[in-house]
Amino acid sequence: MTEILSTRPVYRGWLNVVMAHVRAPGGDMFERHVVEMRPAIAVLPYDAERRVALTVSMPRAPVTLAGLPDMMEAIAGLIDETAESCARREALEEAGVRLDALAHIGQIWSIPSVVTEKIDYFLAEYRADDRIEDGGGHPDEQENITVHELSLDMLWTMMARKEIADGKLAILLMALRLRRPDLFGVPVE
Numbered sequence: 001m002t003e004i005l006s007t008r009p010v011y012r013g014w015l016n017v018v019m020a021h022v023r024a025p026g027g028d029m030f031e032r033h034v035v036e037m038r039p040a041i042a043v044l045p046y047d048a049e050r051r052v053a054l055t056v057s058m059p060r061a062p063v064t065l066a067g068l069p070d071m072m073e074a075i076a077g078l079i080d081e082t083a084e085s086c087a088r089r090e091a092l093e094e095a096g097v098r099l100d101a102l103a104h105i106g107q108i109w110s111i112p113s114v115v116t117e118k119i120d121y122f123l124a125e126y127r128a129d130d131r132i133e134d135g136g137g138h139p140d141e142q143e144n145i146t147v148h149e150l151s152l153d154m155l156w157t158m159m160a161r162k163e164i165a166d167g168k169l170a171i172l173l174m175a176l177r178l179r180r181p182d183l184f185g186v187p188v189e
Contacts, residue, residue: 001025002022002023002024002025003022003023004020004021004022005021005022005023005029006020006021007019007020007021007034010033015035015036015037016035016036017033017034017035017036018033018034018036019031019032019033019034020032020033020034033114034114034115034116035114035115035116035117036116037078037110037115037116037117038078038079038117039078039079039083039117039118039119039120040076040077040078040079040110040117040118040119040120041076041077041079041083041086041087041090041119041120041121041122042074042075042076042119042120042121042122042168042169042171042172043074043075043076043087043090043091043099043102043121043122043123043124043172044074044075044122044123044124044169044172044173044175044176045075045091045095045097045099045124045125045126046123046124046125046126046152046176046180046183047125047126047127047128048125048180048183049127050128051151051152051153051183051184051185052149052150052151052152053149053150053152053155053173053176054075054091054095054097054126054147054148054149055072055073055074055075055147055148055150055155055169056072056073056074056075056094056095056135056145056146056147056148057070057071057072057073057145057146057148058070058073058137058143058144058145058146059144068165070146071165071166072148072158072164072166072169073166073168073169074166074168074169074172075087075090075091075094075095076090076119076168077089077090077093077094079120083104083120083122084102084104084122087099087102087120087122087124088102091124092132092133092135093135093137093138094135094136094137094143094145094147095131095135095145095147096131096132096133096134096135096136096147097126097130097131097132097133097135098126098130098132099124099126099130100124100130101124101125102122102123102124103122103123103124103179104120104121104122105121105122105123105171105172105175106120106121107119107120107121108121108171110167119168121168121171121172121175123172123175123176123179134147135147152176152183152184153184153185155173156173156177156184159173159174
């Protein structure tokens with residue numbers, strides 16, 4: 001069994017970076033950087049009647065640093081409460097949509113080789129009446145969020161064309177397609 005012999009802090013802030021001294025099952029010892037992050041949620045609200053879903057885009061420093069434009073993303077956030085209440089809060093803050101029932105898809109490690117973050121994924125059905133606010137993000141967080149309500153066929157076409165770069169959104173679209181193929185008119189490629 002792999003064993004952590006010791007850790008030492010490298011950086012403390014919004015996220016933490018530690019150096020872990022590790023012993024592998026065969027006895028080899030080595031060091032690895034570990035980025036400690038809180039658990040998070042990702043949610044894809046969809047309207048089954050109108051066959052649309054809500055996504056968001058916002059400025060992301062790493063994406064801009066890579067020379068790329070803002071990308072379309074799933075609604076997401078760090079968990080400060082239960083995963084379910086966080087998904088509902090983030091959906092309201094980011095996209096102005098009130099969510100009731102959530103379908104938990106699973107909990108997935110984002111990058112297990114480096115980051116401790118685990119993301120709880122949810123699908124959530126909504127109706128047009130559930131769009132009760134403008135969204136855009138929490139005023140104190142300078143998120144500058146743009147809300148997109150796009151057809152599921154358009155989103156799936158974007159997936160097929162490799163135009164969806166956010167892993168959270170890709171996972172949720174595939175999960176929705178598997179659970180509700182009747183909502184998509186575009187053939188599976």
